[in-house]
Amino acid sequence: MPLTLPFTKGHGTGNDFVIVPDPEGAVHLSDSQVAALCDRRFGIGADGILRVVRSAALPEGAATPDAEWFMDYRNADGSAAEMCGNGIRVFARYLLDAGLATLPEGATLPIGTRNGTLGVTRSPLGFEVDLGPFRIDETETLVRARGLGVALPGLGVDVGNPHVVVALPSDDRLDGLDLTVEPVMEPAPAAGANIEFVVPADPLVTAGVGGIRMRVFERGVGETLSCGTGVAAAALAVRHWAGPAAPERWSIEVPGGTLGVRTVGDRVLLSGPAALVFSGQVALA
Structure with a gap:
């Protein structure tokens, strides 16, 4: 049976992503499924996938206890990556627009990544993320x-x-x-x-x-x-x-x-816009 996934398409300065909500960690996409979603001719089309999962739903050792939400970022070929600077701003925009998090002026939204927990704040360009030490x-x-x-x-x-x-x-x-x-x-x-x-x-x-x-x-x-x-x-x-x-x-x-x-x-911070474009459902073999 085909898997039907809800999704949202978003981008940060043209770096685009398919956002897959999976709060309870029930969705497990293969590399080929990620590649199919990201295919610009036969899929939705994107540079990568952002899976929105609660940190508590991750396997032991992968969770980020200081962040409720974890950004499971995968490249367009299905490979996992440590982090994505444009993706994390789009991820933050999705959490806010979906009512899954709040970010008052002056506050910081913690988001878990494979590079640890990173903080996102609001900025004149949209959002700023502290990428940590370089x-x-x-x-x-x-x-x-x-x-x-x-x-x-x-x-x-x-x-x-x-x-x-x-x-x-x-x-x-x-x-x-x-x-x-x-x-x-x-x-x-x-x-x-x-x-x-x-x-x-x-x-x-x-x-x-x-x-x-x-x-x-x-x-x-x-x-x-x-x-x-x-x-x-x-x-x-x-x-x-x-x-x-x-x-x-x-x-x-x-x-x-x-x-x-x-x-x-010794820290570097990145700021820029983030936009959500459309939402829908997709059948995935």
């Missing part, structure tokens, strides 16, 4: 991509999930990349990584805010219009390259819109 890995990774010409070095940045950030000298070089083909990293990280290609603004800083343009190839997905954790990684990489005088606030332009990043000590 880590820079200066071990050089060479990145080859179609349209890049030559392999370029990338900087490793971990914001709860792994990224490699590559700096390009001009908008033309960024626009000329063909990211329909997955870039190759040498050496290849054991768990893979999202790859960000960035062009710093000229001038880099305006009114105390750094500026960046970015495109991203997400592991398990492909090129997306936006990647929240990738935006944070891009800002951290350019900040690292710029040195001690670099600003703490950044504005990052991605194909799907604009996101904000700020650093507070």
Whole structure:
């Protein structure tokens, strides 16, 4: 018998998700079912799945006791990921609109993820999520991509999930990349990584805010219009390259819109919009 699932479609700056409500943890989607839901021709179409499940309903060891709700994020190919910066804002929007949580001004909404519990607050751009501590890995990774010409070095940045950030000298070089083909990293990280290609603004800083343009190839997905954790990684990489005088606030332009990043000590925070588009039911074999 086909499985009938209620769902809601949402996005954050064009990074889109199928949201599956499953408060009691009764829905178990296979990798192939996730891929079918995310298929843009034969399914609903999305960059990933957000399963909305109560933390208490998770298997022992997976629960996040300090958060009632857990974001079970899966990439479009069905693989599980540690976190999703755009996804968690969309997840928060869904909880609020569905009446499953409240978020008064000045309060924090805790959401469980595979990277632990993260706090979401309201911001002028929509929502801001504290992604927690970040880590820079200066071990050089060479990145080859179609349209890049030559392999370029990338900087490793971990914001709860792994990224490699590559700096390009001009908008033309960024626009000329063909990211329909997955870039190759040498050496290849054991768990893979999202790859960000960035062009710093000229001038880099305006009114105390750094500026960046970015495109991203997400592991398990492909090129997306936006990647929240990738935006944070891009800002951290350019900040690292710029040195001690670099600003703490950044504005990052991605194909799907604009996101904000700020650093507070060793922590990084991401802000941006989140929208719900439509809801329905889908039959899934």
